[in-house]
Amino acid sequence: MIVPWEFETDRLLLRQWQDQDLEPFAALSTDPKVMEFFPAILDREASDALVERCRELIADRGWGLWAVELKASGDFIGIVGLHVTAPELPCGEKVEVGWRLAADYWHRGYGTEAARESIRVGFEILGLPEIVSFTAVINQRSRSVMERLGMKYLYDFAHPKLPMDSPLRQHCLYSLSPKTQE
Numbered sequence: 001m002i003v004p005w006e007f008e009t010d011r012l013l014l015r016q017w018q019d020q021d022l023e024p025f026a027a028l029s030t031d032p033k034v035m036e037f038f039p040a041i042l043d044r045e046a047s048d049a050l051v052e053r054c055r056e057l058i059a060d061r062g063w064g065l066w067a068v069e070l071k072a073s074g075d076f077i078g079i080v081g082l083h084v085t086a087p088e089l090p091c092g093e094k095v096e097v098g099w100r101l102a103a104d105y106w107h108r109g110y111g112t113e114a115a116r117e118s119i120r121v122g123f124e125i126l127g128l129p130e131i132v133s134f135t136a137v138i139n140q141r142s143r144s145v146m147e148r149l150g151m152k153y154l155y156d157f158a159h160p161k162l163p164m165d166s167p168l169r170q171h172c173l174y175s176l177s178p179k180t181q182e
Protein backbone atom coordinates (compact mmCIF):
# COMPACT_ATOMS: atom_id res chain seq x y z
CA MET A 1 0.00 0.00 0.00
CA ILE A 2 1.20 3.48 -0.93
CA VAL A 3 0.87 6.42 1.45
CA PRO A 4 -1.99 8.49 -0.03
CA TRP A 5 -0.95 11.88 -1.30
CA GLU A 6 -2.73 14.89 0.08
CA PHE A 7 -2.51 18.41 -1.29
CA GLU A 8 -3.46 21.89 -0.17
CA THR A 9 -4.47 25.00 -2.01
CA ASP A 10 -5.01 28.38 -0.40
CA ARG A 11 -8.48 27.36 0.77
CA LEU A 12 -8.79 23.61 0.29
CA LEU A 13 -7.41 20.27 1.36
CA LEU A 14 -7.54 17.42 -1.16
CA ARG A 15 -7.23 14.31 0.98
CA GLN A 16 -7.93 10.63 1.42
CA TRP A 17 -11.51 9.76 2.27
CA GLN A 18 -12.58 9.40 5.90
CA ASP A 19 -15.60 7.64 7.39
CA GLN A 20 -17.18 10.98 8.33
CA ASP A 21 -17.30 11.85 4.59
CA LEU A 22 -19.84 9.11 3.87
CA GLU A 23 -22.91 10.99 5.07
CA PRO A 24 -22.23 14.36 3.38
CA PHE A 25 -21.21 12.60 0.17
CA ALA A 26 -24.43 10.58 0.23
CA ALA A 27 -26.39 13.83 0.66
CA LEU A 28 -24.53 15.38 -2.27
CA SER A 29 -25.19 12.23 -4.36
CA THR A 30 -28.96 12.46 -3.83
CA ASP A 31 -29.24 16.18 -4.59
CA PRO A 32 -31.03 16.50 -7.95
CA LYS A 33 -29.30 19.83 -8.60
CA VAL A 34 -25.82 18.32 -8.13
CA MET A 35 -26.69 15.15 -10.06
CA GLU A 36 -28.52 16.92 -12.91
CA PHE A 37 -25.95 15.87 -15.53
CA PHE A 38 -25.24 12.39 -14.18
CA PRO A 39 -27.21 9.36 -15.39
CA ALA A 40 -28.76 8.71 -11.97
CA ILE A 41 -28.93 9.84 -8.38
CA LEU A 42 -26.95 7.49 -6.14
CA ASP A 43 -28.64 5.74 -3.23
CA ARG A 44 -26.67 5.37 0.01
CA GLU A 45 -25.30 1.94 -0.92
CA ALA A 46 -24.03 3.14 -4.30
CA SER A 47 -22.65 6.33 -2.78
CA ASP A 48 -20.75 4.41 -0.09
CA ALA A 49 -19.45 1.97 -2.73
CA LEU A 50 -18.11 4.88 -4.80
CA VAL A 51 -16.32 6.32 -1.78
CA GLU A 52 -14.80 2.92 -1.02
CA ARG A 53 -13.61 2.57 -4.61
CA CYS A 54 -12.05 6.06 -4.49
CA ARG A 55 -10.40 5.21 -1.17
CA GLU A 56 -8.96 1.96 -2.55
CA LEU A 57 -7.60 3.59 -5.71
CA ILE A 58 -5.89 6.34 -3.71
CA ALA A 59 -4.44 3.74 -1.32
CA ASP A 60 -3.18 1.66 -4.27
CA ARG A 61 -1.55 4.42 -6.30
CA GLY A 62 -1.39 7.51 -4.07
CA TRP A 63 -3.73 9.63 -6.20
CA GLY A 64 -7.29 9.65 -7.43
CA LEU A 65 -10.60 11.36 -6.75
CA TRP A 66 -9.92 13.03 -3.42
CA ALA A 67 -12.32 14.22 -0.76
CA VAL A 68 -12.24 18.02 -0.68
CA GLU A 69 -12.35 19.88 2.61
CA LEU A 70 -12.47 23.59 3.38
CA LYS A 71 -9.36 24.33 5.40
CA ALA A 72 -10.99 27.16 7.35
CA SER A 73 -13.91 25.09 8.67
CA GLY A 74 -13.05 21.43 8.06
CA ASP A 75 -16.30 21.05 6.07
CA PHE A 76 -16.44 18.32 3.43
CA ILE A 77 -17.54 19.99 0.18
CA GLY A 78 -17.18 17.31 -2.48
CA ILE A 79 -14.94 15.22 -4.66
CA VAL A 80 -12.24 16.42 -7.08
CA GLY A 81 -9.26 14.72 -8.61
CA LEU A 82 -7.86 12.41 -11.24
CA HIS A 83 -9.26 9.18 -12.60
CA VAL A 84 -8.51 6.84 -15.51
CA THR A 85 -11.22 6.92 -18.18
CA ALA A 86 -12.98 3.79 -19.39
CA PRO A 87 -11.31 2.18 -22.41
CA GLU A 88 -14.58 2.11 -24.40
CA LEU A 89 -14.73 5.91 -24.54
CA PRO A 90 -13.60 7.43 -27.85
CA CYS A 91 -10.51 8.92 -26.16
CA GLY A 92 -9.53 5.50 -24.77
CA GLU A 93 -7.78 5.18 -21.42
CA LYS A 94 -6.52 8.59 -20.36
CA VAL A 95 -6.37 10.41 -17.06
CA GLU A 96 -9.28 12.75 -16.56
CA VAL A 97 -9.84 15.51 -14.06
CA GLY A 98 -13.30 15.48 -12.52
CA TRP A 99 -15.33 17.18 -9.81
CA ARG A 100 -18.61 17.06 -7.96
CA LEU A 101 -19.29 19.66 -5.27
CA ALA A 102 -22.23 20.17 -2.95
CA ALA A 103 -24.46 22.93 -4.38
CA ASP A 104 -23.95 25.12 -1.29
CA TYR A 105 -20.32 25.52 -2.38
CA TRP A 106 -20.87 26.42 -6.04
CA HIS A 107 -19.91 29.81 -7.51
CA ARG A 108 -16.97 30.34 -5.16
CA GLY A 109 -14.18 29.00 -7.36
CA TYR A 110 -13.61 25.88 -5.25
CA GLY A 111 -14.08 23.44 -8.14
CA THR A 112 -11.66 25.31 -10.36
CA GLU A 113 -9.15 25.69 -7.52
CA ALA A 114 -9.20 21.99 -6.64
CA ALA A 115 -9.16 20.89 -10.29
CA ARG A 116 -6.20 23.19 -11.00
CA GLU A 117 -4.28 21.55 -8.13
CA SER A 118 -5.22 18.10 -9.44
CA ILE A 119 -3.90 19.07 -12.87
CA ARG A 120 -0.68 20.33 -11.31
CA VAL A 121 -0.26 16.95 -9.59
CA GLY A 122 -0.93 15.17 -12.87
CA PHE A 123 1.66 17.12 -14.81
CA GLU A 124 4.34 17.88 -12.22
CA ILE A 125 4.27 14.73 -10.08
CA LEU A 126 2.81 12.03 -12.32
CA GLY A 127 4.42 13.39 -15.48
CA LEU A 128 1.27 12.93 -17.55
CA PRO A 129 1.42 14.09 -21.18
CA GLU A 130 -2.28 15.00 -21.22
CA ILE A 131 -5.31 15.34 -18.95
CA VAL A 132 -8.84 15.19 -20.32
CA SER A 133 -12.27 16.03 -19.01
CA PHE A 134 -15.71 15.35 -20.41
CA THR A 135 -19.32 16.07 -19.63
CA ALA A 136 -22.75 16.15 -21.21
CA VAL A 137 -22.82 18.80 -23.95
CA ILE A 138 -25.67 20.54 -22.11
CA ASN A 139 -23.66 20.89 -18.87
CA GLN A 140 -22.53 24.47 -19.31
CA ARG A 141 -21.34 24.80 -15.68
CA SER A 142 -18.72 22.06 -16.05
CA ARG A 143 -17.76 23.21 -19.53
CA SER A 144 -17.09 26.67 -18.07
CA VAL A 145 -14.80 25.14 -15.43
CA MET A 146 -12.91 23.26 -18.16
CA GLU A 147 -12.45 26.48 -20.10
CA ARG A 148 -11.29 28.38 -16.98
CA LEU A 149 -8.70 25.63 -16.51
CA GLY A 150 -7.38 26.34 -20.00
CA MET A 151 -8.66 23.05 -21.41
CA LYS A 152 -9.34 22.95 -25.15
CA TYR A 153 -12.50 21.53 -26.68
CA LEU A 154 -11.71 18.55 -28.93
CA TYR A 155 -14.98 16.98 -30.08
CA ASP A 156 -18.45 15.73 -29.20
CA PHE A 157 -19.24 12.03 -28.85
CA ALA A 158 -22.12 9.75 -27.97
CA HIS A 159 -21.37 8.29 -24.53
CA PRO A 160 -21.41 4.50 -25.04
CA LYS A 161 -22.80 3.77 -21.56
CA LEU A 162 -25.88 5.98 -21.92
CA PRO A 163 -29.13 5.01 -23.69
CA MET A 164 -29.72 6.33 -27.19
CA ASP A 165 -32.67 8.46 -26.01
CA SER A 166 -30.89 10.00 -23.01
CA PRO A 167 -30.60 13.80 -23.10
CA LEU A 168 -27.15 13.26 -21.55
CA ARG A 169 -25.84 10.93 -24.28
CA GLN A 170 -24.09 13.67 -26.26
CA HIS A 171 -20.83 14.45 -24.48
CA CYS A 172 -17.94 16.79 -25.21
CA LEU A 173 -14.27 16.08 -24.63
CA TYR A 174 -11.74 18.68 -23.51
CA SER A 175 -7.97 18.25 -23.21
CA LEU A 176 -4.97 19.93 -21.63
CA SER A 177 -1.27 19.20 -21.97
CA PRO A 178 1.64 20.78 -20.13
CA LYS A 179 2.47 22.68 -23.33
CA THR A 180 -1.02 24.15 -23.77
CA GLN A 181 -1.22 24.97 -20.07
CA GLU A 182 1.65 27.47 -20.27
